[in-house]
Amino acid sequence: MNLTLHVWRQAKASAPGRMERYEAKDVSPDMSFLEMLDVVNEKLIADGKTPITFEHDCREGICGSCGFMINGVAHGPKSGTTVCQLHMRSFKDGDELYLEPWRAKAFPVLKDLMVDRNAFDRIIAAGGYITARTGSAPDGNAIPVPKASSDQAMDAAACIGCGACVAACPNASAALFSGAKISHLGLLPQGQAERERRALRMVAQVKAEQFGNCTNIGECEAVCPKHIPLAVIARMNRDYLKASWKDRGAVKQDESA
Amino acid sequence: MKLDSRVPSGPIEQAWEKARFDMKLVNPANKRKFNVIVVGSGLGGGAAAASLGELGYNVKCFCFQDSPRRAHSIAAQGGINAAKNYQNDGDSIYRLFYDTVKGGDFRAREYNVYRLAQNSVSIIDQCVAQGVPFAREYGGLLANRSFGGAQVSRTFYARGQTGQQLLLGAYQALEAQIDAGRVTMYPRTEMLDLVVIDGKARGIITRNLVTGKIESHVADAVILATGGYGNVFYLSTNAKGSNCTAIWRAHKRGAAFANPCFTQIHPTCIPVSGDYQSKLTLMSESLRNDGRIWVPKEKGDKRTPSQIPEGERDYYLERRYPSFGNLVPRDVASRAAKAVCDEGRGVGETGLGVYLDFAESIRRLGRSTIEERYGNLFEMYERITGENPYETPMRIYPAIHYTMGGLWVDYQLMSTIPGLFVLGEANFSDHGANRLGASALMQGLSDGYFVIPYTLGNYLASNKLSKVDTGAPEFQAVAAEVEQGVQKLLSIKGKRTVASFHRELGKIIWDYCGMARNAEGLKHAIGRVRELRHEFWTNVNVPGSGDDLNQQLEGAGRVADFFELGELMCLDALERNESCGGHFREEYQTDEGEALRDDENFQYVAAWEYKGPDTPPELHKEPLEFEYVHPAQRSYK
Amino acid sequence: MSPATAAGSQNRALRFFEATIVKKAIVAVTGAVMFGFVTGHLLGNLQVFLGPERINAYSAFLKSNAELLWGARITLLIALFAHIAMTIQLWQIKNAARPVGYVKKNNSHSSLAARTMYYSGPVILAFVIFHLLHLTLGTVHPHYSETDVYANLVYGFLQWPVAVSYIVAVGLLCLHLRHGISSMFQTLGFNHPRHTPRIQAAASVISALFFAGYASIPLAVMTGVVRLSSMSL
Structure with a gap:
């Protein structure tokens, strides 16, 4: 399936940020959300662009590193699931997704989707x-x-x-x-x-x-x-x-x- | 290089007490004058930093994650062993010691293992006092379960999140010390090198992962508790960030690396689903208590599991190991799965998987009982694969999840570099060639809470350390080297991404130095790894700069070290002409395909000394003696 | 890198009121006081269905008892003031806590009542002021009488914009109550796996009943169920 992503891009804490649009093509429903972003990033690097920074580590839903907003919902649409455990079968072809970092004064954005907790x-x-x-x-x-x-x-x-x-x-x-x-x-x-x-x-x-x-x-x-x-x-x-x-x-x- | 294990003499039961008495103490008023660096904040590092802070040392603790609470110890599910004998079922310190030495296939140091079993008892007490919510019985006392085929119930657990709860206990103790000003925490900071002055570890060079700043930190002793190196395989159950950089750079500065080929494969992981796969997820091995493992009898049978009649299924573990059946140890179960898949009988799209079938248990015990026992695991499986394991069998395949090898340490957990201590999975550990289930957490906490507080004091009290600051030429030189290393990675500007190299390296190591190894394959792998490493250093593409947050750069440095370690693993596996524990050499097996140990020639710890970039490493052997547990062949028939 | 310790006031009482949990508790307690008033007021008002004599007598009774009346009024005024003052402070804290908002935010998991407390509150306040000018002081009432509450009511609600805005306002009030009644238990530290769902259900029922009760009066006037005997409709 193919998706359109709108991702918050911000070079560093003190820099201004904005939403940018990316196309994610040939996404497999068996991918996790972060694996989908990995693939998008590989493409960005190949195209000479800066990959999207997001925090992640264990990718099995226990370390608490990952997390961002997907269409206004923290960790996305599936209940009881971190983004690393969220799989692309929860979405459908043609979906448009807005990815934004956690927003709080106490959680300043460090880069793109990564915040300081x-x-x-x-x-x-x-x-x-x-x-x-x-x-x-x-x-x-x-x-x-x-x-x-x-x-x-x-x-x-x-x-x-x-x-x-x-x-x-x-x-x-x-x-x-x-x-x-x-x-x-x-x-x-x-x-x-x-x-x-x-x-x-x-x-x-x-x-x-x-x-x-x-x-x-x-x-x-x-x-x-x-x-x-x-x-x-x-x-x-x-x-x-x-x-x-x-x-x-x-x-x-x-x-x- | 001389390997002095400093194992105390005398009866094993009193050895640790005697050793502690013989150790020198640091005067309480003097402790605050000593600076100690702890790298890593998991069970080993977190526990050490907290305990040393409590004792009054000046501690600096480093982790690459955003918070010490994220260390990968957090992902351990099953539990922690302790010889409490609360169940009155015949457990004892001696039995835990015995089981661990035997389970490690007689490749661990007896005295270390005995101490581990002794400390296990205090660990539970300590963790309960910290508020770890272990499972309890209705009477309010601690519950236990039997784990990984053990014959006694000695495993303490907190649902399926034991590692998380133990880590939070250590993390909270650490945060209390941070608040008290005894520990300074450096999150998002990666150790990139060790500084050795006058033969002693005197500090580290780090990179601030947010600002990219290279910094020097001086100390009187350095403690590494940076976990295992399973990510050399690319696909493993480790966290994405888990890496070998700290121990590998210390190795290059003179710390011997022991038994690198001892890696553990866990049999019940969710199989790979595609090229994009970034990691593997482990499912508790308790599933094997009620699930039956099978594959079709015919090669290339593409029917769905429900279409395959009972008579055309091969319950291969039950067939090969009638008495243990589906509950054979991890290494045996893993190899058997590989064997049937190699025959072309594997299931799923990739053919790398076997069925774990609960249909019979559901019929016998009812769905609700199965749900009660494994509900959360079934849910996790469905979340990842999209298949409902109540209706169709799970597909599982082995994956790397622990490394028994690591930096060589003596009985006091000191490496071959004086003043450099190594704890937890990062050291070559107490598990020999194979770790028992629920013993990793035990070792990390034993090292951190109950060993290092004594042995560090002994080192500090018995060595006269000169005054050093970051202006010392040694610090300047190493910091400059680190800076150059970073710039070099950035300057290559090749065509391939870091991940593509890592994936290819992992595939080589998995294919030739994974579940089964042979001399020819290992030699081939060494050649391939060298070629690929050469390509990496000429064709990797690391975008961005070194002076801000750059995840690609972080990854590149780690992968560079995995190349070197991967080669050493193959070399070590090639050198060890026997099969033991997780190390299975196809040339050395019994007629029935079981591991064949060679105690006469290989009853030693292989400790490798780094000799330079183009010089082969030198092998040192620490002979192992077994006075208490006598080597025997493991049999699960 | 050691944590910044939270600075607080040296004065014990000030320190107590600085905490947001205490501020919220004050909102809860004062809310409970006003909930008590809203309950009594409804019961009093419903006497309109028993005829002019009954409700006028009730009104006279209240007015004859100055201590009670002014005691209640002062208590309510303090409660109202504290409720608003604390809410404003919490509103400021909330705004400071998220200086940069989301491009997209989906809040569908929570109830409408809970999410609109900050909006329903000021509207209700505006209505209360109007309501006091209308039926207590008579300033904006076409035929205000000091003694004939019944007539005030009927004349007041015969103006349909007044009646409609009254119904809308009590609707908002009941929405406010629906969250407020159960929320105050949570704020004051009471949450129980069995009782909390019951409290929430009760809050829904109570607020629905209150709405029915309050809205019935203007509806009754507009439909002629409640009317002046001297009037011919």
């Missing part, structure tokens, strides 16, 4: 962990964890940090991402000691990164390749409001807040 790392660094010095852990079975809690924690922990939630959100909010980590750790007994501090610091960092605020719209949940539920945001709100209201010094003044 280090804001996510800084949110994790602010509190998305359980402090357990190497070597200090008690036996793995010392603290039983109810299966339901463990399963729910796993649901939240499945987040791959791709950024689709932010890209899809009309507010460019990172609530699903931060809520997922706060839920994952907050649901486990091991995560209780730092629960208040975690919520306070992570939420403060989300704001410092200039993500938008959540207004419970639900676009994020719909595009999340790992089906992280909106419930994680409610849990973050609860943890944050509680910790913030109590304000019992879980976060020292000089540590932020």
